[in-house]
Amino acid sequence: MSAEVINGRDLAQEIRLELKDEVSKMIQEEGVTPHLTVVLVGDNPASKSYVKGKEKAAKEVGISSSLVELPETTSEEELLNLIHKLNEDKTVNGILVQLPLPNHIREQKVIEMINPNKDVDGFHPVNIGRMMLGEDTFLPCTPYGIITMLKSRNISIEGKHAVVIGRSNIVGKPVGQLLLNENATVTYCHSRTANLKEFTTKADILIVAIGKPNVVTAEDIKDGAVVIDVGINRLETGKLTGDVDFDSAADKASFITPVPKGVGPMTIAMLLKNTIKAAKGLEKGE
Numbered sequence: 342m343s344a345e346v347i348n349g350r351d352l353a354q355e356i357r358l359e360l361k362d363e364v365s366k367m368i369q370e371e372g373v374t375p376h377l378t379v380v381l382v383g384d385n386p387a388s389k390s391y392v393k394g395k396e397k398a399a400k401e402v403g404i405s406s407s408l409v410e411l412p413e414t415t416s417e418e419e420l421l422n423l424i425h426k427l428n429e430d431k432t433v434n435g436i437l438v439q440l441p442l443p444n445h446i447r448e449q450k451v452i453e454m455i456n457p458n459k460d461v462d463g464f465h466p467v468n469i470g471r472m473m474l475g476e477d478t479f480l481p482c483t484p485y486g487i488i489t490m491l492k493s494r495n496i497s498i499e500g501k502h503a504v505v506i507g508r509s510n511i512v513g514k515p516v517g518q519l520l521l522n523e524n525a526t527v528t529y530c531h532s533r534t535a536n537l538k539e540f541t542t543k544a545d546i547l548i549v550a551i552g553k554p555n556v557v558t559a560e561d562i563k564d565g566a567v568v569i570d571v572g573i574n575r576l577e578t579g580k581l582t583g584d585v586d587f588d589s590a591a592d593k594a595s596f597i598t599p600v601p602k603g604v605g606p607m608t609i610a611m612l613l614k615n616t617i618k619a620a621k622g623l624e625k626g627e
């Protein structure tokens with residue numbers, strides 16, 4: 342293996358320590374404790390485990406959090422009513438509705454109901470628009486975490502060819518936008534891309550957000566490329582793995598992120614950062 346591994350678990354831990362200081366200052370100086378409310382509909386085991394991770398991390402930095410658990414049979418109207426109440430509740434700084442939602446609920450309707458100033462996921466169209474314009478806003482947590490990982494290793498983005506595989510609203514599209522904002526030249530690939538390898542082998546920075554194990558192997562990677570694996574796949578053995586064949590890819594890449602202990606923990610650290618930002622915005626009356 343020649344690549345340097347960017348350990349997201351360790352970096353997220355460092356960030357949480359900094360955030361802990363920031364939160365204690367807020368509490369001491371302004372008497373404000375940031376509060377995050379997480380809404381979980383149904384009992385998808387993966388969602389439950391992510392939500393637990395978010396609550397644990399919030400507690401660690403001194404952010405208070407509450408979890409609203411609703412049954413799978415909750416109607417769209419009931420969920421929208423709850424969000425309305427959370428929007429009005431002055432003690433709630435950040436609202437996160439865990440995705441995916443049950444099929445009978447329109448995700449986009451729910452996201453658009455959240456007050457953009459409490460949208461710590463950065464999924465509301467207003468915040469996505471602000472991100473596209475390069476304005477200060479809540480950045481989507483996974484893309485924000487990826488940029489933070491690159492910067493932590495002084496990996497230059499400007500002028501580099503970044504190739505993103507995946508075009509979802511929560512990962513692929515926004516990570517390409519943030520890389521563009523950092524002056525990369527960006528190419529998006531997806532399931533209809535003809536000859537994926539032709540693009541991936543030209544990438545200086547390759548972001549893989551597909552959701553299928555081992556789609557990307559050494560032969561898809563340019564020598565010395567930076568490879569960021571966003572995928573989280575649970576194998577039948579119970580083991581977690583990314584979308585990239587780590588062992589072969591690590592022989593060719595200059596930097597690579599592992600799964601687990603890669604992008605996942607950074608996503609949660611950025612959520613905490615956004616929650617603190619939301620609480621600060623409120624003080625300023627924004």
Ligand SMILES: NC(=O)C1=CN([C@@H]2O[C@H](COP(=O)(O)OP(=O)(O)OC[C@H]3O[C@@H](n4cnc5c(N)ncnc54)[C@H](OP(=O)(O)O)[C@@H]3O)[C@@H](O)[C@H]2O)C=CC1
Nearest residue numbers: 483507508509512531532550551552571572573604605608
């Ligand atoms: N680490 C973290 O913090 C997070 C990890 N994830 C993980 O990242 C992965 C992606 O998540 P998400 O973006 O929500 O997933 P989606 O399923 O919404 O999107 C997957 C994307 O990959 C594309 N795709 C699928 N198969 C192929 C293929 N064979 N070749 C090229 N492109 C392909 C799809 O193309 P098309 O659009 O044409 O269908 C789509 O754009 C998942 O494993 C998810 O669990 C997600 C969020 C956070």
Ligand SMILES: Nc1nc(=O)c2c([nH]1)NC[C@@H]1CN(c3ccc(C(=O)N[C@@H](CCC(=O)O)C(=O)O)cc3)C=[N+]21
Nearest residue numbers: 390391438439440441462482573601602603605606608
């Ligand atoms: N509204 C909303 N916001 C999200 O941010 C959101 C979501 N919905 N739905 C699901 C995806 C997925 N996601 C992850 C977060 C952390 C890890 C994570 O910390 N993973 C650990 C492993 C955890 C384990 O062992 O299970 C790691 O990669 O090391 C993974 C995935 C956030 N998501």
